[in-house]
Amino acid sequence: MTDLFEAEATTTTSLDMRRLQRQQRRATRRKWTLVVSAVAVVLLAIGGSIAWNFVQSFETDSANVAQDYEGAGQGVVQVVVEQGDTGSDIAQTLYEAGVVASPEAFISEARNNPAAAGITPGYYFMQREMKAEFALLALLDPNNRNELTLTIPEGKTLEFYLQAIANLTDATIEEVEAAAADTEALGLPAEADGNLEGWLFPLTYRFNPDAQPADILAEMVDTTVTVLDRNDVPEGDRQEVLTIASLIEREARLDEDRPMISGVIHNRLDIDMALELDSTVKYLNPTEGVFTTAEDRAIDSPYNTYMYPGLPPTPIAAPGEASIIAAMNPADHDYLFFVTVNTDTGETKYAETFEQHGVNVAELREWAQARAAEEEAAEGSDG
Numbered sequence: 001m002t003d004l005f006e007a008e009a010t011t012t013t014s015l016d017m018r019r020l021q022r023q024q025r026r027a028t029r030r031k032w033t034l035v036v037s038a039v040a041v042v043l044l045a046i047g048g049s050i051a052w053n054f055v056q057s058f059e060t061d062s063a064n065v066a067q068d069y070e071g072a073g074q075g076v077v078q079v080v081v082e083q084g085d086t087g088s089d090i091a092q093t094l095y096e097a098g099v100v101a102s103p104e105a106f107i108s109e110a111r112n113n114p115a116a117a118g119i120t121p122g123y124y125f126m127q128r129e130m131k132a133e134f135a136l137l138a139l140l141d142p143n144n145r146n147e148l149t150l151t152i153p154e155g156k157t158l159e160f161y162l163q164a165i166a167n168l169t170d171a172t173i174e175e176v177e178a179a180a181a182d183t184e185a186l187g188l189p190a191e192a193d194g195n196l197e198g199w200l201f202p203l204t205y206r207f208n209p210d211a212q213p214a215d216i217l218a219e220m221v222d223t224t225v226t227v228l229d230r231n232d233v234p235e236g237d238r239q240e241v242l243t244i245a246s247l248i249e250r251e252a253r254l255d256e257d258r259p260m261i262s263g264v265i266h267n268r269l270d271i272d273m274a275l276e277l278d279s280t281v282k283y284l285n286p287t288e289g290v291f292t293t294a295e296d297r298a299i300d301s302p303y304n305t306y307m308y309p310g311l312p313p314t315p316i317a318a319p320g321e322a323s324i325i326a327a328m329n330p331a332d333h334d335y336l337f338f339v340t341v342n343t344d345t346g347e348t349k350y351a352e353t354f355e356q357h358g359v360n361v362a363e364l365r366e367w368a369q370a371r372a373a374e375e376e377a378a379e380g381s382d383g
Contacts, residue, residue: 068105072134073127078146081139083121090119094135098128105132115140122147123208148211151204154320155249157283158197161220161318171213179213186218189225191239198242198315199224227321231328243311244327245319250279251338253346258326260350264338266330273336275305283316290343290368342367 079097081090087110091103100106109132110116119139123146126138138144150168152161158180166176180186183194192199200220207216224242233241244265252258268275281292284299297304303312319327335350337357341364351357 067102069101069129069131071129071131073099073130075128077126077128079124079126081119081121081124085121087116090139094126097126099126099130100132100135101129106135109133109136145206146209148207148209149204150207150216152200152202152318154202154323155246155317156202157317158200161200165213165216169211169213169216176213180217182214185214186221187225188221189235189238191235192314193239195314196221198246198318200318201227202318202320227324231321231324233324233328239314240311241324241327242315242319245323246315246317247275247277247279247311248323248326249319250282250317251277251340252323252326253340253343253348255322257338257346257348258323259329259331260333260335260348261338262326262330263333264335264350267334267336269310272309274307274309275311277305280305280312280316283312290340290364339364344371 077097077099079093079099081093085093087107088103091100091106091110094100094106095103113136116136124139124144125146126135126144130138148168150164152164162176162180163173165171166173169176180196183192183196186196188194188196188199196217200217201223203220203223205216205219205223207219228238228241244262247265248258248261252261265275267273278290278292280303281296281299284301284303285296287296297306300307302308303316305312333350334352337351337354337360338348339357339360340346340348341360349360349363351360
């Protein structure tokens with residue numbers, strides 16, 4: 001039982017072993033101390049380098065902010081602002097094009113001018129080496145935009161539109177017609193049944209200089225849909241509304257007559273009475289003047305509203321928004337007839353009976369004869 005308290009026997013060999021182990025441990029600690037110290041020195045050096053570069057980057061940025069040209073610029077360069085570009089994107093584009101001395105100069109000007117939010121995507125004519133302030137103002141000035149402008153008045157036919165697009169883009173009429181034929185790609189609604197007539201909204205459009213006929217046609221179709229939606233025209237009624245609106249557009253001379261003529265059209269449709277509109281005959285056989293001949297009115301076509309009751313199969317022209325609104329909101333009256341008795345002033349008279357209408361038509365003929373006599377006399381005096 002005494003062996004639990006007896007000390008371990010110590011020999012010379014065991015003491016030497018322990019001394020050697022202690023020496024090895026000290027050597028290992030010294031080695032790792034040196035390693036850690038070396039690493040610390042390296043890290044300190046790297047950290048110093050990073051810190052110095054970080055400071056330098058501020059100094060560089062600060063220098064870039066100060067880099068700005070002084071004048072209004074020189075030469076001409078085209079700059080493109082893409083859809084979705086941020087302010088930084090625009091600044092970088094200007095810098096790379098040589099317009100501004102640094103992106104920071106432009107960003108600084110933009111941040112100090114709330115109007116900068118009004119920069120729109122597109123192509124711009126700029127000058128090189130512009131002061132950032134002037135570059136910003138140039139982007140806000142629509143006169144600096146490089147764009148194609150297409151203005152189409154109300155009441156024009158599809159043929160007129162296609163030729164106007166060809167003239168604008170330098171495309172051939174055949175190329176424009178080919179683009180117009182792919183109505184699905186243009187986003188034409190199904191209710192149009194593949195016919196663009198009446199679905200190209202009359203307006204002034206602005207396009208980028210690289211716009212293709214299909215781009216222009218698609219924009220015009222989309223604008224028509226937007227106008228119809230804005231006026232709460234149900235999808236199922238769009239084609240009918242556009243057709244009635246096109247008749248109003250071709251017949252009305254004054255805005256005040258649009259709802260009145262719409263009322264006449266609706267009154268006739270309600271009793272299955274032929275519309276008998278010269279505008280539909282003119283669509284078939286375009287001629288000068290306000291009158292149609294018996295031969296014109298004898299043309300056998302579903303567009304001839306003298307021969308066939310109801311609406312023509314499609315619109316006969318591109319109606320403006322005022323005519324679309326009138327088509328949806330006809331005036332409440334009992335008139336079945338109307339005639340413009342003075343095409344100079346646009347004065348139009350309405351009648352409930354054919355007899356009264358005959359009186360109004362006679363007034364038109366008298367006016368037309370007097371007008372023709374005046375023109376003949378004027379030509380004689382010039383000769």
